Structures are given as C-alpha cells and as structure tokens.
Amino acid sequence: MLQRLAGMLFLTGAFSLAGTSVIAAHYVTGILGIFTIAAVSLFFALTGLMPFCGRRLIKVLWLISAQDWLRLIIQALFGIFLFRIFLLQGLLRTSAGEAGILTGATPAITALLARFYLKESLFWRRLFGIGSTITGILVLQGIFSPGVEFSREHLTGNLLVLCAAFCEALFNITSRVNSIKASLNQSKIREPMVQTTLVVWIALFLCLGPALLEKPVKSLALLGIQGWIALVWYGFFVTALAFIFWYAGIKRCDALVAAAFSGMMPFTALILSVLLLNEQPGWQQWLGGAMVILGMLLLSKGRQTA
Numbered sequence: 497m498l499q500r501l502a503g504m505l506f507l508t509g510a511f512s513l514a515g516t517s518v519i520a521a522h523y524v525t526g527i528l529g530i531f532t533i534a535a536v537s538l539f540f541a542l543t544g545l546m547p548f549c550g551r552r553l554i555k556v557l558w559l560i561s562a563q564d565w566l567r568l569i570i571q572a573l574f575g576i577f578l579f580r581i582f583l584l585q586g587l588l589r590t591s592a593g594e595a596g597i598l599t600g601a602t603p604a605i606t607a608l609l610a611r612f613y614l615k616e617s618l619f620w621r622r623l624f625g626i627g628s629t630i631t632g633i634l635v636l637q638g639i640f641s642p643g644v645e646f647s648r649e650h651l652t653g654n655l656l657v658l659c660a661a662f663c664e665a666l667f668n669i670t671s672r673v674n675s676i677k678a679s680l681n682q683s684k685i686r687e688p689m690v691q692t693t694l695v696v697w698i699a700l701f702l703c704l705g706p707a708l709l710e711k712p713v714k715s716l717a718l719l720g721i722q723g724w725i726a727l728v729w730y731g732f733f734v735t736a737l738a739f740i741f742w743y744a745g746i747k748r749c750d751a752l753v754a755a756a757f758s759g760m761m762p763f764t765a766l767i768l769s770v771l772l773l774n775e776q777p778g779w780q781q782w783l784g785g786a787m788v789i790l791g792m793l794l795l796s797k798g799r800q801t802a
Contacts (some may be wrong), residue, residue, distance in 0.1 A: 503748025510741035515764025517734045518599070519772055521584055522592045523726035527719065529710030530584040533727070534577070535703040536716070538696055540731025543694045552690050567674045568691075572698035575667030576735070581648065582660035589653025592769045594781060599656040599679035602758040604629035604791060607666035610750075613669055625794030632787030635780055668754060671746050688743035696735060762788055 524533050546553075560568075587597055604626040674691075719727075746754050766785050769775040 499748045500753075504753070504757065506741045506745035506755055507749065508760060510738045510745055511758050511760035512734050512759075512764050513738035513741070515599075515761040516700045516768060517580075517583070518587065518595050518765040519768045520726045520730040520734060521580075521587055522773060524719070524723050524730075525584055525587045527723060528715050529707065529712060530581055531703050531706035532710050532712040532715065533584060533730070534580045535700060536712075536727050537708040537731035537735060538576070538700040538703060541696050541735035542693070542700065542741075544732045544736045545689065545696065549687070549689045549693055552556060552687065553693055556690055556694075564611035564674075568694050569698055570670050571667055571674070572695045572702065574663040574670070576695065577702045579660045579663040579667070581640050582656045582663060586653045586656035586660065589649045590657065591775055592765065592773055593639050594654065595657045595765070598654055599661050599664070599719070599761045601629055601658055601788070602664045602668070602761070604638055605662055606668045606754075606758070609665055609669050610672075620793045625791040627791075628794060629791030630789065632784040635784040635787060664758065668746075668758070671743065672750070672754065672787040675743075675746050688740045688747075691743050692736060692739040695739065709717045 521533065528536075583595065583599075586598075607626055742754075745757075762785060766781070
C-alpha cells in the first residue's frame, strides 16, 4: 500500500512538471527551430544528470543487453523525440491551454494499449474514463456546438498535439514493460536516474542532426533571458527531474494507474496558461478539460466489479 502511494506521489510530481512543458515551449516556439529547442533542452538535462550518475552509468553500459537497448531507444524515440516534435509543431498552430488539455488524451490511449498489449483489464470505471476523455476532446473541438468553427490550421495543430499524446502513451507502455523486466531480473537498468540519463542521451543523439540543419547558432545568440530560462526549465525540470519521478513511479504502479496521472499535464498546462500567458479559455475548453480530468480520475481507480 505504501509503495503504491509513493508511486502515485512520484507520478503526480512527474506529470505536474511535464505539464509545464507546454508553457516553457511557448516562450521559444517560433523563435528557435523545434529540433534546436529539443536538443538544447536535452543538453541542459544532461548537465544536471551526469554529475550524479556518471560512474554508475559507465558500470551499467557494459551490462545492458540488446533488448534493453532496443527498449531504451523506443522510449527515447516516443517519449522525448517524437513527443516534443509533435507538441512543438502543434503549438505553432494552436493555443498553449488547448494543447495542454489535449495531452489529457494520454490516459485513454494508454488504457487501450495496455488492454491489448499488456492484457490489463478494462472494467466499467475505466471504460467510462475512456469515454469521458474522448467526449471531452470532441467538446474541445466544438463538435457539439453548431456554428463554432476552427480554422484548418488550428485543427491541424490539435491533431499534432494528439499525435504527441499517442507517443506519450506508447512511452508509458514500453516503460512499464521495462519495469516488469527489471523486477524479474531480466534487465540490468533498475535505477531511475541511470535510466533517465540513458534515454536523454539517445534522444539528444536523435535531435542533433536535424537541429544542426536549422543553423541554431544565430537564433540562439538572439535569444533573450526569458528564452534561456525556458530552455533550462525545459531541460532540467521537465526532462531530467520529471523522468526520474516517472521511472520511480512506474516501478510501483501499473500502466493504467500511471497513465491516469498524466491527466495532471492538461490541468497544470491549462492553469498556467491562464496565470502566466493571460489566455482566456472559453466554456468549451473548461468543459472539455473537466471531462478529460474526470476520465483521468475514473481511469485511476483500481479493480472494480465488472
């Protein structure tokens, strides 16, 4: 019981920090290239991680199996590289608050993937949770409001953010698989900080080539203090600290419970978009957001009678 509670606390911290990614990205999106943003933030993440686990990392490197490397690459590809690319592209076309709410689709997507891939059960609470999430997203898009229309650019942005949510869901599943393997002594990567560092290194390697094509030196030289603070925050807190919390939490909770807490991302993003960016969400955004969060709460419930 205490282990599960600790896991939930870790997950709350992880996704609360992850929710600030939308806000941090807002300050540099459109100024820097999307791959440059990803690469520089990952560099800052590594500067915070390496001093604490450098020696342990070297020891583990010689013990990692080919299957472990494959799982790490998949986690870096979906959890960091593709997630950030889709999210940053989406933010060029839609609001930070709305993008934050749409990331709340992650629990529902993860629940479906966990059902088919991990064979985790879907009881009536979780089915209602998935339905609430889907309905919330439809409300957010104005499906049930005659006369409300969004531009094609806006809808494209929202679709890109949903792709980011799908990538996050795949990351949730692969992380849970890796945690199960570690508990069965089939994986040598057990420490959250070491696992985070390896995933960040792989993601940085994936970003470097495309970032160099964006000719980042000139744009970085023109970046103001606010932009640099956003990049440091994006790297150290949104990436390093949030991922450490995530891996600590996923060791203690199943994939569906862990995914449910990703609903903290849209909640945090929506509140911060109002407080820091002065965005004024309409009733559709608030109602859609409430339904997404309701879905999160329903999905977080344990086993129920079918």
